Amino acid sequence: MSTLLEVKEVSKQFTMGGMLSRKIVRAVEGASLSLSVEKPEIFTIIGESGSGKTTLARMILGLELPSSGEISFRGKTVSHKVGRAERLEFMANVQPVFQNPFEAFNPLKRIDRYLESTATRFLKLRQRDDIDAAMDGALQKVGLSLAEVRGRYPHEMSGGQLQRAAIARALIPNPPLLVADEPVSMVDASLRMSIVNLLKSLRDDLKVSVIYITHDLATAYYISNRLIIMQRGRIVEMGDARTVLDNPEHPYSRLLKASVLSTEDAGDGKLATDPGMVALAGELVSKPGRLVDRPDGRLVRVYG
């Protein structure tokens, strides 16, 4: 088995404030994970705001350099401080999908211009017919077609269509890895499942691995193979998605699961959170702890 992406003991610190009031924020601490080439999967990173999940994704995309540790993609270290050719090659392999499709696209620029520049830049296509074929191929994969998209501006499409167009753009260079940062949180309820199902079919039919970043445990359970749960920069639990979410072990994971609003008891108005759980999860933030293996294959952070 060869590894596609290897994240080894990666940490990232940000320094905030001036000389006298300097504060160090540890956004990510000692994160490790790896994806294999042979087995495409949806790997989910779960966490609340401030948990470091977006920082981790930005490091995987090479937009941010880790303070320590190493990220390698197919054996090569990920960094934006490389030659242009090498950087372009990496970008063709790892493509991002952002949270808000209305912000990801310039409202004054037609959508097909984005698709076209991606095709010419990464696939080095110069012929009109080849470019159109590449664009149409990618749009077909997400259930759109070039005829529908050509000449249209972002405001002329719904949020769901636009997010699918964003995914189509990312698929043009046939990347083995997509990094999707909260791709459905800005999409309407009736269209949300079409995006989630699309990510699922990308994995199953096109063998694309997806790093899916979310705070929504229910969609994570629905589509992911493996997941990590992050609390303030630390991975607190990692393992098979079903094993972890069916029976979370770390207090923070248990709190997250308990906070998911279920529809099973609709109308009963059950909204109480156990304050003991919140306090217990909050206490653990300041303790480093260490990750240990469990017999069912998961890693859990234990303390003391």
Next chain:
Amino acid sequence: MTQDILTVDGLKAYYQMNYFGVEREVRAVDGITMTVRKNEIYGIAGESSSGKTSFIKVLAAAIRPPMRVVDGSAKFNFKNGPIDVTTATPQQIESIRWRHLSYIMQGSMSTLNPVRRIGKTFEDFAKRPLAASGTPYRERVLGHLERLKLPADVLNAYPHELSGGMRQRVTIGLATVCHPEFVIADEPTTALDVVVQKEVLGLIREIQQDMGSSVVFVTHDMSVHANMTDRVGIIYAGRLVEEGPTRQMFFAPKHPYTAHLVASLPRIGDTTQRPALEGRPPSLANPPAGCRFHPRCPLAIDKCKTEVPPLIPVANDHRSACWRWQDVGPLVKPHQANRVMA
């Protein structure tokens, strides 16, 4: 004894624009009839551009051009007398604002003035409606903060010094400090994390029960509605398509759109394929004829394309606007089957 605090009758609010001689009419609210009872939480669900925000703008008496109420009425039955917000004068609206009719806004970061301390913002909001100053005013505000589990220090803080959850609690505090009879909450928890969201929702419910007021709770998140509301109304393309007690809406919906919203919710412990609804929400400037849901509806028949279905009673306290409401049941079977197994 249930009494209605709000009666909306055939309300139509359109955006009428005339740019460079081109007239455009957006029918954002197109004939909504509903009531909100005393002491209940009424949920309004709908996707973006379904007209739900325009609807609550009318309820909040914030009717500004280019929006205009074309037809119908929205009458509140407050303790100090009934008032129709569609025809009331600015003075009348001023007399009910915050004291009787209040509003919890969406983004707490953009609602609070970033260069004013929270205490000052409280004064701006509450001093006049409460008609109190000095010690009685201070006691009233501090007592209210305590109920919201906020420390008294927040009054000296600036908005950026507070966490997202605390800020949202401050906006809830501002909206409820005058003990209003009717509160409109517009997506108050959308920007919050799951753990904080649950806390804030619990708090709104607690405060509502404490004060005995009515709440109209707007969000597109059906799982929030499931846990928060007593009744839910679903708005699709400017019309109310279904309304009923929360439990019935989730376990026996009578409109295909509701059935889809419920069936597409993913749940922990269940990985069966969830259906996705094709198509896109219709444009309100040029909505489809007949039932506005028919281009996306799996049950659509020819009648749906031409005739608008009326909102009719289909069960106890439950109304649906669908020609084929009797056939909606099968759509939700997988959901119920799961429930039995679990």
